[in-house]
Amino acid sequence: MTSVLITGANRGLGLEFVRQYAAAGARVFAACRTPADADALSAIAAGANGRVTLHPLDVTDDTSVQALKAVLKGHPLDIVIANAGSYGGDHQTWRDMDYSAWLDLFATNTLSVLRIASIVHDGLAAGTGKRFIAITSGMGSNADKGGGQLAYRTSKAAVNKLVSTLAQDWRSDGIIAVPVSPGWVRTDMGGPGAPLSPEQSIGAMRAAIDRLTPADSGKLIDYDGSPQRW
Numbered sequence: 001m002t003s004v005l006i007t008g009a010n011r012g013l014g015l016e017f018v019r020q021y022a023a024a025g026a027r028v029f030a031a032c033r034t035p036a037d038a039d040a041l042s043a044i045a046a047g048a049n050g051r052v053t054l055h056p057l058d059v060t061d062d063t064s065v066q067a068l069k070a071v072l073k074g075h076p077l078d079i080v081i082a083n084a085g086s087y088g089g090d091h092q093t094w095r096d097m098d099y100s101a102w103l104d105l106f107a108t109n110t111l112s113v114l115r116i117a118s119i120v121h122d123g124l125a126a127g128t129g130k131r132f133i134a135i136t137s138g139m140g141s142n143a144d145k146g147g148g149q150l151a152y153r154t155s156k157a158a159v160n161k162l163v164s165t166l167a168q169d170w171r172s173d174g175i176i177a178v179p180v181s182p183g184w185v186r187t188d189m190g191g192p193g194a195p196l197s198p199e200q201s202i203g204a205m206r207a208a209i210d211r212l213t214p215a216d217s218g219k220l221i222d223y224d225g226s227p228q229r230w
């Protein structure tokens with residue numbers, strides 16, 4: 001049975017990852033800040049015969065991350081999706097940057113990815129899927145010519161470099177590490193005007209994740225598996 005860990009599992013893309021992997025019969029470790037308030041996630045778990053379990057996780061808090069590590073100990077993992085993230089607040093332009101908030105956003109979007117990677121390495125090495133996926137954003141790519149939102153863009157560009165470096169560090173362990181852009185999707189973050197539904201984005205990402213080979217490790221890909229510019 002495929003074993004999957006998903007962060008930010010209570011809403012948006014993370015919730016849809018849980019829904020689809022659970023429907024496909026996977027064993028899902030679903031991590032979110034406040035499981036007691038995660039009604040939609042709890043409903044999925046209730047219908048999954050014990051294959052979906054909820055775990056508290058604040059990806060910026062080392063104590064919380066280490067508690068999850070203890071839960072995962074001894075469980076091989078096939079796929080890890082480091083999905084939790086934030087768009088940050090206002091004041092992200094060259095004129096009005098909130099530097100303190102920028103650091104906080106790096107903690108949430110970038111440092112958290114290494115925190116999670118560090119606790120899942122052994123589980124991935126013991127699993128058969130061996131896939132570490134960080135959800136990045138097209139806004140972190142140089143192909144995107146938009147301006148503003150500097151904190152978010154730089155946090156995701158840094159995730160790309162972090163994961164492509166992990167790909168090198170983990171190559172000898174056979175673990176594939178890839179940053180994947182989900183496209184622009186209708187979630188709380190993406191808003192109602194986004195062109196993709198969560199079902200479309202996650203369906204395409206799951207297929208792209210399945211197709212990954214060791215030769216893809218360290219590449220930056222779009223939700224449909226096509227290469228994305230750095």
Ligand SMILES: NC(=O)c1ccc[n+]([C@@H]2O[C@H](COP(=O)([O-])OP(=O)(O)OC[C@H]3O[C@@H](n4cnc5c(N)ncnc54)[C@H](OP(=O)(O)O)[C@@H]3O)[C@@H](O)[C@H]2O)c1
Nearest residue numbers: 008012013033058059083084085137184185187188189190
């Ligand atoms: N939607 C898009 O169009 C789009 C496009 C490009 C990239 N992305 C990326 O896709 C990922 C998911 O985005 P989304 O659209 O699903 O956003 P969303 O609907 O705003 O959901 C964000 C998720 O991240 C969680 N989260 C935030 N900070 C956290 C923390 N410190 N610890 C644990 N969980 C935390 C949230 O938990 P709470 O409910 O507790 O806040 C929530 O589950 C993000 O990395 C985002 O940058 C999204």
